[in-house]
Amino acid sequence: GRDEVLTNKNSKIPIVPWFPRDENDVKSLGLLMVVNEENNQYHPQFTDQEYRERREQIAKISEQHVFGQKIPSIDYTQQEEATWKKIYSILREKGNPLLAKRYLKNLEKIEKALGFKYKVPQLNDIDAYLRAETGFRIKATHGILSQREFLNALAHRVFCCTQYIRHHAYPEYSPEPDLIHEVVGHIPLFADKEIADLSQEIGILSCGVEQKDLSRLGTLYWFTLEFGACKENGQIKGYGAGIASSTGELDNFHIANYEKFDPFIHADRTYPTQIVQPTYLYCESFDEVIQELRMFGQSLQKPFGLYYDFVEKELKATKVI
């Protein structure tokens, strides 16, 4: 049975950290949220009290979303609508020459379907779009999650997604994920079948893994799906969500350093989370990104293998040592 995989039969002590096994477990994700202590003290997003109150108001609504039920709509203010419109059009303009084709192609498709140019999209509509395209689903959350929860959710093809919008006075760069980052950055990637599958694979690897390897997986997620680049016709293009969602990051992308991605080296590298990236890691092609991450995944030691059962919608163990 289920418990035997997770617990030592004699002692009933879990042999691996808890992870969501089924749809019901997914509902409880987001409760461990840890506050990022590195928060940039000078950014208006953390210093403006009026902004903080509005952010909390939306975060409360998101927190109450029960996975599987309709995601609550947010009545965005005129100022929030204006921030979205302004930054969206700049992102499109600056992103076009710098971002990977497979990202741009998906963004254009969603943009048309959901009218990104004209208004702030609602998560419930995006959820419906993603479900139809790749079977990815959205769970609304109130802020940045622990690495474990965020990655574990991916194992169930669930993307935990914030709904508040970055500060209007400095929309070029948000020091924490916000709706613009999630929607403009991540959604086009989850709408891509291969990237959706890769995300789920990383998620499955993260389930039950010990803390050190979890943090290495989180770092690799950062250097690929958040800030990764790959060559396209000999030129390095960005495909990571954090590049695509920030005009500050796009401006930096021209002048930053590039290094060839090697998961066995870069899994232990540190990176800034409150300022633009000093270095972007690239692969020769997107296929190479997938291959490299798979190779790394195979090197991880876990007491059992896991696969996702699409019919029963739960994770099942393959081998128990």
Ligand code: NLE
């Ligand atoms: N720095 C990103 C942006 O401005 O869109 C958000 C945080 C990404 C981890």
Ligand code: FE2
């Ligand atoms: Fe992100």
